[in-house]
Amino acid sequence: MKIEVAKTSGFCFGVNRAINKVQELLDKGKSVCTLGEIIHNKQMVEKLSKSGVRIINTPDEAEKGDIIVIRSHGVPLAVKEEISRLGFECCDATCPFVSKIHNIVSKASEKNIPVIIAGDKNHPEVQGIMGHCKSNVFTFKNQIELEELVKNTKNLYNEEVWLVVQTTFDVSAFKNYLKTIKKVYTNVKIFDTICSATTDRQEEANILSKQSDVMIVIGGKNSSNTTKLYNICKNNCKQTYLIETADELNLDVAVLKKAACIGITAGASTPAIIIKEVFNTMKEILNENEQSFEELLEESLKSMNSDDKVHGVVARITPNAVYVEVEGRKQSGFIPLDELSADPNAKAEDIVKVGDELDLLIMRTNDQEGTIMLSKKRVDANKGWDIISEALQNKEVLTGIVTDVIKGGIIAVTNAIRVFIPASQATVNKGETLESLLKKEVKFHIIEVNRAKRKAVGSIRSVAKEQKKEIMAKFWETAEIGKKYTGKVKSLTSYGAFVDIGGIDGMIHISELSWTKIKHPSEVVNVGDTVEVYIKSFDAEKGKISLGYKKDEDKPWEVLKREYPVGTVAEVQIVSLTSFGAFARILPTIDGLIHISQISDHRIEKPQDVLSVGDKVKAKITAIDFEKKKISLSIRALLVNDEETQKTVTDETTEKTAE
Numbered sequence: 001m002k003i004e005v006a007k008t009s010g011f012c013f014g015v016n017r018a019i020n021k022v023q024e025l026l027d028k029g030k031s032v033c034t035l036g037e038i039i040h041n042k043q044m045v046e047k048l049s050k051s052g053v054r055i056i057n058t059p060d061e062a063e064k065g066d067i068i069v070i071r072s073h074g075v076p077l078a079v080k081e082e083i084s085r086l087g088f089e090c091c092d093a094t095c096p097f098v099s100k101i102h103n104i105v106s107k108a109s110e111k112n113i114p115v116i117i118a119g120d121k122n123h124p125e126v127q128g129i130m131g132h133c134k135s136n137v138f139t140f141k142n143q144i145e146l147e148e149l150v151k152n153t154k155n156l157y158n159e160e161v162w163l164v165v166q167t168t169f170d171v172s173a174f175k176n177y178l179k180t181i182k183k184v185y186t187n188v189k190i191f192d193t194i195c196s197a198t199t200d201r202q203e204e205a206n207i208l209s210k211q212s213d214v215m216i217v218i219g220g221k222n223s224s225n226t227t228k229l230y231n232i233c234k235n236n237c238k239q240t241y242l243i244e245t246a247d248e249l250n251l252d253v254a255v256l257k258k259a260a261c262i263g264i265t266a267g268a269s270t271p272a273i274i275i276k277e278v279f280n281t282m283k284e285i286l287n288e289n290e291q292s293f294e295e296l297l298e299e300s301l302k303s304m305n306s307d308d309k310v311h312g313v314v315a316r317i318t319p320n321a322v323y324v325e326v327e328g329r330k331q332s333g334f335i336p337l338d339e340l341s342a343d344p345n346a347k348a349e350d351i352v353k354v355g356d357e358l359d360l361l362i363m364r365t366n367d368q369e370g371t372i373m374l375s376k377k378r379v380d381a382n383k384g385w386d387i388i389s390e391a392l393q394n395k396e397v398l399t400g401i402v403t404d405v406i407k408g409g410i411i412a413v414t415n416a417i418r419v420f421i422p423a424s425q426a427t428v429n430k431g432e433t434l435e436s437l438l439k440k441e442v443k444f445h446i447i448e449v450n451r452a453k454r455k456a457v458g459s460i461r462s463v464a465k466e467q468k469k470e471i472m473a474k475f476w477e478t479a480e481i482g483k484k485y486t487g488k489v490k491s492l493t494s495y496g497a498f499v500d501i502g503g504i505d506g507m508i509h510i511s512e513l514s515w516t517k518i519k520h521p522s523e524v525v526n527v528g529d530t531v532e533v534y535i536k537s538f539d540a541e542k543g544k545i546s547l548g549y550k551k552d553e554d555k556p557w558e559v560l561k562r563e564y565p566v567g568t569v570a571e572v573q574i575v576s577l578t579s580f581g582a583f584a585r586i587l588p589t590i591d592g593l594i595h596i597s598q599i600s601d602h603r604i605e606k607p608q609d610v611l612s613v614g615d616k617v618k619a620k621i622t623a624i625d626f627e628k629k630k631i632s633l634s635i636r637a638l639l640v641n642d643e644e645t646q647k648t649v650t651d652e653t654t655e656k657t658a659e
């Protein structure tokens with residue numbers, strides 16, 4: 001099978017010149033806006049927009065300090081005058097071939113000679129030409145419009161008329177129309193202003209598409225010259241596809257494999273790198289022998305002189321570009337910021353420093369201006385795809401920085417490759433948002449690579465899962481009942497608290513949280529608390545760990561023994577009243593008795609005369625029987641400070657309690 005790239009594919013002289021002019025202004029730090037899209041190529045327009053280039057429709061949309069760039073199509077004279085009247089600086093990137101037409105029609109105007117333009121009156125180039133005509137001007141773009149013109153201009157049949165042609169007009173169609181023109185307008189002066197780049201491109205596309213079973217035409221869908229190329233190819237080759245980038249190369253592999261020859265051509269606004277990407281994608285789709293394709297690719301692109309690898313040393317860093325001295329080249333090299341790294345947020349000075357040696361790819365050369373536009377990003381990406389493919393095979397963990405949150409996931413850049421991580425594979429912890437990952441370093445596995453479509457998919461979750469597996473394995477190796485851990489409370493449920501004890505979760509059952517009955521774990525612990533726990537039991541097979549939390553020393557009777565010896569004055573709460581006294585709570589689950597004789601310093605009929613359930617009072621602990629779990633309390637002892645009285649009281653109380 002043969003794959004052939006048309007030699008004239010890609011940027012024409014005029015487009016190259018316009019792009020270089022814009023780039024130069026950016027490099028000088030100027031504020032740049034273009035009157036309309038600089039070229040009919042979405043990707044290039046987006047790229048320039050990222051560097052700060054704005055698109056305006058009329059000069060009055062420009063802002064103070066802007067330089068207005070006139071694109072290669074040119075503009076009507078009145079627009080230039082308007083720019084100057086508004087006081088804006090103008091960078092005229094009108095292609096010299098278009099300017100030549102402006103000059104022709106201006107001369108015709110001076111002599112008041114009517115002008116016919118073979119071209120589309122809605123195309124900016126034709127509008128620009130019309131805007132230079134002061135005499136009568138007529139247009140036609142096809143047979144129907146030509147017939148209409150002939151019908152309406154009978155008065156011109158024998159008059160002097162000048163005819164010019166839109167630079168990208170269909171060469172063979174124009175030849176056909178000429179027969180009619182010459183026959184009707186007997187005094188016509190013809191200026192064949194079709195650009196040689198267009199002629200060559202169309203002629204080559206015509207020959208190539210006749211030889212090819214499949215034709216790929218690359219270019220902007222709104223580009224006039226690309227559309228013409230497509231029409232020419234489609235006439236000769238039924239399987240002709242118009243695409244803007246390699247991502248749209250969604251062809252039937254069976255059809256491709258049957259083809260003896262696949263032809264590729266591209267419009268004047270198509271960057272060489274996109275053509276190369278299409279070529280690489282074809283290689284992947286067809287799964288052909290890599291070397292033969294590489295050789296073919298190199299051979300086919302040689303004539304474009306724009307895809308060589310070079311070695312350079314960083315000489316200067318500016319906000320918009322990195323300037324490089326290229327080994328073996330006289331031209332000065334520069335890397336635009338968006339060709340430096342795949343991370344759109346990265347700053348040049350964080351990536352390279354003066355003196356760094358770099359492998360670079362030539363994107364575009366401009367011999368007239370002596371510059372070479374270079375890309376570091378694409379060389380890195382080439383290596384990056386190898387690394388990523390290996391990582392997929394070896395299940396390696398890669399590290400990347402999250403640069404974007406997009407619909408359905410995030411983008412993490414690693415080794416100059418943008419890896420898509422779907423939302424379902426991006427977050428590990430509950431409540432974690434995609435936005436919280438932005439600009440953070442993340443570790444992930446590659447789970448899918450399609451180099452042809454430049455698609456790489458990753459999973460953070462699978463790394464986390466693997467890490468958890470390792471932690472679990474280590475944990476089970478060393479786990480034993482009673483082993484203590486310091487953990488963090490992760491969540492609470494009605495039946496317990498889940499605690500992270502170092503990458504693995506265990507549960508403290510609600511009954512294990514306190515020696516007393518509680519209604520909810522939050523009465524004892526809260527999410528985020530650091531807690532000391534120990535393993536009560538575990539089931540390695542089911543992966544379940546039960547944790548203990550409450551300690552013997554926290555048992556209420558132990559606390560009492562430690563902190564409430566006889567003689568202690570405690571604040572207690574009355575919990576019940578009987579005929580012989582009042583029971584009061586000292587600690588949860590521990591009540592003591594205040595005998596009726598110990599409630600007051602004078603005789604009372606019944607406890608209710610002085611106390612009510614719920615009252616909080618101060619009472620002295622006068623006796624504790626640990627064996628029988630009985631405690632005597634006295635309010636009176638605090639009122640009658642007489643040792644003898646207290647002793648008597650204690651004896652009485654103990655006796656009554658025992659009853």
Ligand code: SF4
Pocket residue numbers: 012013014015072073095096097098167168195196197198268
């Ligand atoms: S196609 Fe020809 S006329 Fe048009 S911009 Fe390119 S070089 Fe100039």
